[in-house]
Amino acid sequence: MASELRIKGLEAGYGRLQVLFGVDMEVKPGEIAVLIGPNGAGKSTVLKSVFNLTDITKGRISFDGRDITAFPTHERIALGISIVPQGRQVFPGLTVKENLEVGAYLTPQASVVDVRMKEVLGHFPELKPKLNDLAQSLSGGQQQMLAIGRSLMQHPTLLLLDEPSLGLSPKLMKELFARIQDINKEGTTILMVEQNAKAACAIADRVFVLEEGKLALHGGRDVLKNDKIKKIYLGGHGHS
Amino acid sequence: MMLHVDKLDKHFGGVYAVHNCSFELAKGKITSVIGPNGAGKTTLFNMVSGTIVPDGGSIRFNSKDITGLPAYKIARQGISRTFQLAKVFKNLSVRDNLLLAKQTTDDVLLAALKQVRFTKSLDVLAGELSYGQQRLVELARGLLFPHQLLMLDEPTAGVNPLVRREIAEILRNLRRQGSTIMLIEHDMDFVMGLSDHVIVMNEGTVLTQGPPGKVRNDPAVLEAYLGK
Numbered sequence: 001m002a003s004e005l006r007i008k009g010l011e012a013g014y015g016r017l018q019v020l021f022g023v024d025m026e027v028k029p030g031e032i033a034v035l036i037g038p039n040g041a042g043k044s045t046v047l048k049s050v051f052n053l054t055d056i057t058k059g060r061i062s063f064d065g066r067d068i069t070a071f072p073t074h075e076r077i078a079l080g081i082s083i084v085p086q087g088r089q090v091f092p093g094l095t096v097k098e099n100l101e102v103g104a105y106l107t108p109q110a111s112v113v114d115v116r117m118k119e120v121l122g123h124f125p126e127l128k129p130k131l132n133d134l135a136q137s138l139s140g141g142q143q144q145m146l147a148i149g150r151s152l153m154q155h156p157t158l159l160l161l162d163e164p165s166l167g168l169s170p171k172l173m174k175e176l177f178a179r180i181q182d183i184n185k186e187g188t189t190i191l192m193v194e195q196n197a198k199a200a201c202a203i204a205d206r207v208f209v210l211e212e213g214k215l216a217l218h219g220g221r222d223v224l225k226n227d228k229i230k231k232i233y234l235g236g237h238g239h240s
Numbered sequence: 241m242m243l244h245v246d247k248l249d250k251h252f253g254g255v256y257a258v259h260n261c262s263f264e265l266a267k268g269k270i271t272s273v274i275g276p277n278g279a280g281k282t283t284l285f286n287m288v289s290g291t292i293v294p295d296g297g298s299i300r301f302n303s304k305d306i307t308g309l310p311a312y313k314i315a316r317q318g319i320s321r322t323f324q325l326a327k328v329f330k331n332l333s334v335r336d337n338l339l340l341a342k343q344t345t346d347d348v349l350l351a352a353l354k355q356v357r358f359t360k361s362l363d364v365l366a367g368e369l370s371y372g373q374q375r376l377v378e379l380a381r382g383l384l385f386p387h388q389l390l391m392l393d394e395p396t397a398g399v400n401p402l403v404r405r406e407i408a409e410i411l412r413n414l415r416r417q418g419s420t421i422m423l424i425e426h427d428m429d430f431v432m433g434l435s436d437h438v439i440v441m442n443e444g445t446v447l448t449q450g451p452p453g454k455v456r457n458d459p460a461v462l463e464a465y466l467g468k
Contacts, residue, residue: 233428233465
């Protein structure tokens with residue numbers, strides 16, 4: 001079942017560096033939500049906070065109605081949250097199959113692992129002939145697919161994607177976004193951070209625009225037409 | 241013109257990070273390089289300062305060809321730079337960090353620190369400073385190193401708004417004293433409020449350039465930031 005995520009008044013950062021200054025977000029079950037905004041706005045920090053990879057100083061994160069703010073990462077995984085970090089973090093010296101198996105580390109039954117691997121290869125059939133190849137031999141696009149496939153091995157109900165299009169050609173990005181839509185249709189809620197705002201909004205049910213650690217805008221996929229967008233991306237506080 | 245960059249190329253594997261990139265830099269001005277992630281800004285900086293070698297094209301500084309020279313030789317031609325993440329030596333005192341740029345007296349070091357509004361002692365270990373303070377030390381080091389061109393890679397990254405405003409003021413002061421500054425920056429208010437000239441990079445090359453007002457109102461610039 002797809003999951004619901006609610007973030008309320010989130011303040012978070014890294015040690016003494018505060019990045020988020022009170023962020024409110026709500027992602028409904030089965031949605032594709034996209035988080036955009038200029039560099040340094042805090043997009044990845046929101047995502048990492050949901051996965052307990054930041055220092056949360058204030059606010060609350062709840063998942064399917066349960067307050068998970070204080071939950072350690074492994075318990076969040078057990079509840080159905082999975083993350084694909086920025087920059088295709090596959091294990092280069094492991095084979096494709098081994099990378100996928102690592103994703104199912106918390107799943108003890110071999111039969112379940114087999115079923116999930118079949119599902120993942122259903123989403124990413126190009127990985128099938130490469131199962132015994134080292135991950136480092138894959139192209140950039142295939143590595144990103146493997147990284148997503150690996151997190152799908154956990155069978156998440158909420159998938160967090162941190163800039164999946166980074167470094168991909170426009171054609172590959174389009175292809176990847178289509179797969180993300182397929183994964184979503186099968187019942188996984190998606191929260192995705194993207195630099196390519198236009199392409200990401202095109203597949204979004206809901207868009208959040210972050211600016212300097214705060215939510216600046218919130219809307220549907222047409223949010224880029226908002227007059228504020230130019231100011232958010234190109235500045236203009238106090239001059240024209 | 242102080243710096244001429246002509247048809248510069250750099251690829252990593254099959255991917256061009258910088259491609260056919262050309263521009264000139266005027267003396268005594270603040271020039272900002274902006275552009276979306278992956279546009280090639282830092283790669284460009286690294287080639288100008290010599291930390292990576294271009295695959296094609298040329299860089300001339302004060303009419304002298306410096307293309308592909310090692311970093312220390314380029315530095316000695318008069319180019320000083322800072323990095324995207326403050327690179328101070330954390331296990332050295334502020335004094336020793338600064339002495340690496342220039343062998344001089346405490347008075348000179350203190351004057352440089354005063355210029356960047358750093359108020360702590362020379363004896364404190366750089367690693368004990370907040371990140372914003374470390375950036376100020378790095379900036380002071382960049383200033384102390386004898387130079388004609390100062391290159392700053394995201395000087396406001398990771399610093400609080402107060403220090404950001406201070407850095408803007410420091411750079412304005414430097415310009416008043418005749419410094420030539422080239423910087424990469426994502427904080428658009430900082431860029432638009434400070435720069436004489438803005439170069440917009442996209443996909444490894446110059447998309448457009450001009451005064452801040454012109455660049456900000458160019459629809460192609462917002463388009464580049466939002467993607468296709």
